[in-house]
Amino acid sequence: MSSAWSGSASWSPSSWRDRPAGQQPEWPDEAALDRVLKQLATLPPLVFAGEARSLTSDLGRVAKGEAFLLQAGDCAESFDSFSANEIRDKLKVILQMAVVLTYSSGVPALKVGRIAGQFAKPRSQPTETIDGAELPAFRGHMVNDIAFTAAARTPDPERLLSVYHQSSATLNLLRAFTKGGFADLSRVHQWNQDFVASSNQGQRYEQVAGEIERALRFMKACGFDTESEPKLHEVDFYTSHEALILGYEEALTRKDTLTDDWYDCSAHLLWIGERTRQLDGAHLEFVRGIRNPLGVKLGPSSTADEALALCELLNPERIPGRLTLVTRMGAQNVRTALPPILQAVADEDHPVVWCCDPMHGNTFTSETGRKTRDFDVIIDEIAGFFAAHRDAGTWPGGVHVELTGDDVTECLGGAEALGHGDLDDRYETMCDPRLNGRQSLDLAFQVAELLRQG
Numbered sequence: 001m002s003s004a005w006s007g008s009a010s011w012s013p014s015s016w017r018d019r020p021a022g023q024q025p026e027w028p029d030e031a032a033l034d035r036v037l038k039q040l041a042t043l044p045p046l047v048f049a050g051e052a053r054s055l056t057s058d059l060g061r062v063a064k065g066e067a068f069l070l071q072a073g074d075c076a077e078s079f080d081s082f083s084a085n086e087i088r089d090k091l092k093v094i095l096q097m098a099v100v101l102t103y104s105s106g107v108p109a110l111k112v113g114r115i116a117g118q119f120a121k122p123r124s125q126p127t128e129t130i131d132g133a134e135l136p137a138f139r140g141h142m143v144n145d146i147a148f149t150a151a152a153r154t155p156d157p158e159r160l161l162s163v164y165h166q167s168s169a170t171l172n173l174l175r176a177f178t179k180g181g182f183a184d185l186s187r188v189h190q191w192n193q194d195f196v197a198s199s200n201q202g203q204r205y206e207q208v209a210g211e212i213e214r215a216l217r218f219m220k221a222c223g224f225d226t227e228s229e230p231k232l233h234e235v236d237f238y239t240s241h242e243a244l245i246l247g248y249e250e251a252l253t254r255k256d257t258l259t260d261d262w263y264d265c266s267a268h269l270l271w272i273g274e275r276t277r278q279l280d281g282a283h284l285e286f287v288r289g290i291r292n293p294l295g296v297k298l299g300p301s302s303t304a305d306e307a308l309a310l311c312e313l314l315n316p317e318r319i320p321g322r323l324t325l326v327t328r329m330g331a332q333n334v335r336t337a338l339p340p341i342l343q344a345v346a347d348e349d350h351p352v353v354w355c356c357d358p359m360h361g362n363t364f365t366s367e368t369g370r371k372t373r374d375f376d377v378i379i380d381e382i383a384g385f386f387a388a389h390r391d392a393g394t395w396p397g398g399v400h401v402e403l404t405g406d407d408v409t410e411c412l413g414g415a416e417a418l419g420h421g422d423l424d425d426r427y428e429t430m431c432d433p434r435l436n437g438r439q440s441l442d443l444a445f446q447v448a449e450l451l452r453q454g
């Protein structure tokens, strides 16, 4: 296999350094940063290039309308709430959602976590002012800490190494869970956590789980060797995060010895956020040369021309699964802003995965001053996304959501009808409000219904 890949012409892992790079921290000590980046470059890759290729091929099936992408996880991972239970519970809820989607709609669900590397946040303002004191904004644990003190907010490059090691441990546990028996379909009941099981969605899930259990027993009784079928005992689970802090991503970018292509081995899929997707900017320059599958967020002001230019720049060879466009228009805009983009990309025959992020266009401040999102509005954006795709004849390929397995109170509404006054109870996110386990399952049932109708 040789690589004369056109996308890599005049590209190198550091060619982004000649372009304007938004959202980069002002590291106080360049020499210290340099030392850390050199060290990172010597550490083993977190993922293997062959896995990234498998994800591209799985996403290719999504692009063709044969599968559905579930991309989910934290807004920002934290150094403080790092534990086996937290990882396990997040995986449980994602596995539950995938089962609901697949069982109820008959469409296979491809599972990609916002996990094992999602530690850096773009900010709308570079600084934050409280009571007249101005400090650098919190940019995620990859950069600084959330406490409002000068020491905490000073960017510290040692954090890049901590991110590497926490990602490595997280990925290790995810691999153990997904390949070592925890994700076995015969354990489908055990993914239902107590606080979820007691809800309506939890009971509905129990029904689905019961039916799956009976189907497995039936297959066994018919003589199928269910024990030795790996697909029933293991799942493929991929990792993703926003490629924001480019020094870190560059340090983990390696040449694959099998193909001679470059891969960013910090995660399987990397995406570029709404704030850093400038066509001539450093972020797109960096990702155009790596062979991982890519995502790009598209907000409400995106134009059809921009979407086409992204397709041409990032996927000139039109490889299905190479590029996922994650639209986050806001429920109010999706029905008008999305159709012209879908049409333009379809007219040019670009094989993209269309994914709906119903979170980031629908954030507002609650009556009690909390950043929040309303469950019904989130569902409304997804419904608008499905409607736009039905009209355009394109495949509504997936959803991208911020969630946690924990029983938090960060988003309003849902079947438990969380109100403004409830948000203070267990508001634990370090950044954006996440769906809790019940709300996540509820969302999966509603998306499954939309898929069925389609």
Ligand code: PEP
Residues within 6 Å of the ligand: 075, 122, 242, 272, 273, 274, 275, 297, 298, 328, 360
């Ligand atoms: C995010 O995904 O956490 C994020 C910041 O999204 P966006 O770039 O769409 O605003």
Ligand code: CO
Residues within 6 Å of the ligand: 075, 076, 360, 402, 431, 432
């Ligand atoms: Co977010």
